[in-house]
Amino acid sequence: MEIGEWKIAKIGDIIVIGYVSSIGYYDNQIELAIVGRIIKGKMMWGSPTKLLFGEHRLKPIGTLLDDIQDKTALIDLALMTKDKEWFEGLTGGLKNGIPRSSNSATMDT
Numbered sequence: 001m002e003i004g005e006w007k008i009a010k011i012g013d014i015i016v017i018g019y020v021s022s023i024g025y026y027d028n029q030i031e032l033a034i035v036g037r038i039i040k041g042k043m044m045w046g047s048p049t050k051l052l053f054g055e056h057r058l059k060p061i062g063t064l065l066d067d068i069q070d071k072t073a074l075i076d077l078a079l080m081t082k083d084k085e086w087f088e089g090l091t092g093g094l095k096n097g098i099p100r101s102s103n104s105a106t107m108d109t
Contacts, residue, residue: 004083007032007058014039017061019081021050030055035081045077 005020007030015038022031033048078087 001030001055001058006061006086008061008064009053009057009059016051017064018048019083020058021048028055029053030058032058033081035077045073045080048081 001020001023003020003023007018007020009016009018009032016032016034017036017038018032018034020030021033029052031050031052033050034046035048036043036045038044075087075090078084078090
């Protein structure tokens with residue numbers, strides 16, 4: 001597991017989506033910066049909130065984000081989290097007719 005990896009975890013009936021922000025705190029727990037929640041099948045985005053998880057509770061995100069959101073929402077999330085690599089991967093398809101996000105934020109380098 002590496003800092004910046006996207007993971008999901010289940011908390012009761014809620015699935016949280018976030019990226020690893022720190023490793024090794026408090027008996028090797030992983031700090032996850034949670035940016036989204038799926039509650040009763042509905043996706044909700046928010047500002048990053050950090051929570052600690054045991055590594056065994058975190059699962060790979062796989063294609064979950066692509067399955068539940070359109071590409072423009074993912075671009076907005078990449079901008080919000082300042083994930084340059086993910087942003088560049090998402091926007092590589094702009095030349096192929098994928099619409100630009102309406103978010104006017106810029107990516108910090």
